[in-house]
Each structure stands twice: as C-alpha cells, then as structure tokens.
Amino acid sequence: MKCSVTSCMGTDKRPALALAGLACLAAALLSVCLGAAKISPAELLAALFNGGQTPAAGIVRYVRLPRTAACLAAGAALAVSGAIIQSVLANPLASPNIIGVNAGAGLMVGLCCAFLPTMGRGLSGAAFLGAMAAVLLVLGIARRIGASRMTVILAGVAVNAFLNAGTDAVVTLFPDAGIGSADFRVGGFSAVPAGRLWPAALLILMGVALSFTLANELDLLALGEDTAHGLGLSVRRMQFLLLGIAAVLAGATVSFAGQLGFAGLIVPHLARRLVGSGNGILLPMCALSGAALVTLCDLAARLLFAPYELPVGILLSLIGGPFFLMLLVRQRGGRLHD
Secondary structure, three states: OOOOHHHHHOOOOHHHHHHHHHHHHHHHHHHHHOOOOOOOHHHHHHHHHHOOOOHHHHHHHHHHHHHHHHHHHHHHHHHHHHHHHHHHHOOOOOOHHHHOHHHHHHHHHHHHHHHOOOOOOHHHHHHHHHHHHHHHHHHHHHHHHOOOHHHHHHHHHHHHHHHHHHHHHHHHHOHHHHHHOHHHHHOOOOOOOHHHHHHHHHHHHHHHHHHHHOHHHHHHHHOOHHHHHHOOOOHHHHHHHHHHHHHHHHHHHHHHHOOOOOHHHHHHHHHHHHHOOOHHHHHHHHHHHHHHHHHHHHHHHHHOOOOOOOOHHHHHHHHHHHHHHHHHHHHHOOOOOO
C-alpha cells in the first residue's frame, strides 16, 4: 500500500501540478515587482545578486521579499492544514478554524494588548501559544469523551464559542486592546519583517514536509476507521498526529499573518477538482495553489485601491463567503465532491 508522492501522482496529474508551480512562481514575481513603486526585472536581479544599495534594492530586500515569502508560506500552510483537517474529520466544510486556532490566538493577542501593550514582536509568539493551547483543549475534550470525528467538530464549536466570547469581553472591558489587535483580527502582511517570519516559516516547512510523508496514512483514513484499523493503522493516534500537524501549520501562520479566513477551505476543494482526492498529489497541489492564491489576493489588495491598501483578510473573506455558501448548497444536493 506504500507509495511515494511521485508514484502516487500518475503522469496525467503532473501537468496540473507543474501549472500550479508556474502560477506560484508568477505570483511571487508579480508580488515583488508590482506595488506603489514598480520594480523592473533588471532592478530585481540587481537587488538579488549584485548587492546594490539603490532605493529599489532596499524595497526589494526589506519590504517586498519578506512580504512575498510571508504570503507564500501562509497560503501553503493554510491550504495543507485545511486539506488534512477535511480528510481526518471526513467533513468537506471543515477548516483550521474548527479546531480553535483562530479563536485561541485571538484571545491571547487580545489579552496581551490589554495587559502587556508594549509586548511588540512578542505578540507573534503569544498568538502561536494561544492557538496551540486552544487546539490542545479541543483535542483533549474530544479524547476524553470519545474522540470520534463528530466529537472533535462539536468540541471545536464549543471551544470556539467560549474563546470568542472571552475575546469580546476583553475588547469590551479594555477598548485599547481592540485597537491594538485590530490588524491581527483582520489579517494581512503589511508589516511582517523577516525576523518575525522565519521562525514560523521553519515550522511551516517542517509541517508541510511531514504531512507529505503521511499522505498514505491520510488515504487509509479516507477508507473509513474500521477499514484503516483492519489494515494495521493506529487510527486514533494517527488522527491526533495529523490534527496536530494541521494545528502547527495554522498556528504558525496566525502568528505572523493574523486571522486569515477561508484559504484553508477554498483551496483543497479547488485542488481536488484538478488532481483528485489522492493525498500523495493533493497535498503538494494544495501547497502550491494556496501559496499562489494568497499571494495574488495580497497583490490585488495592494493594487485595487491604491494608494490605499485593503487588508488581504477582507479580500479572502469576500471571495470565501460566497464560495462557502456554494458548498453548502451543493452539499444539500448531495453533489459536494462531484
């Protein structure tokens, strides 16, 4: 039953994966070159390889490259996280939010803005810890009372409601906390320095790589818990391991990008339409497609309303809301995976 990512792809799927890779590369180049100050290809090459000290080189190295890298990392992490959660929970409407990532990070950031307003860059670490604590609470409750797929979802709904209520209480009692955490709640990449990005990017790289190695186990889980157990898989342990990887991916993203919605929901569905549901190719496709989508959305948010900048979290929600409603309608008609 074991097979490598490459062997699971099939030759007919590789063109779609290559196209996604080209789209990701094109999105990155456009993100670096376009903006309030346009960068020519010659200026880009000079900034990357010649070590020039021109204004264009400074923009590329200290503004555009970190921002583009943040977009790529966030898109890949959220898409892979969403695909894992949808597979493990057997719920096509699931996303990283369902296991408490955003709610936990939001409450922690709100508390830090209320009681430690000078925390600065420490907010990233606080957001990650809050996300992980919320996920551990969800999984702990689910394991305590049964650990079925539906139990995880219901525990996530309850924990999300509780944590969101806590965030609302903090913002109400400490209005300055609401102002300080406003950018985090909307989500965006307008102020992501390299020093804040790289620790999270390293976690994302390791999490994505580990998820690729567990593609076969995800496929076994998709056959049903009884079948997977009969084939020798430790179902409960693998479910919690995969959900933990998904949580790390989403939590690392939240730590520098804030609460981005819908990327983890939209991309897995688009990827399944292109390459099918085999996780050996689905997860790489999600990583590339998610990176391209978030990067292009960030670019559009910068350019559409110039000289003003729309937070990319708003644009993703404007796209994701109608998409989610479409999924609900199609699910009601029994055609969600058609």
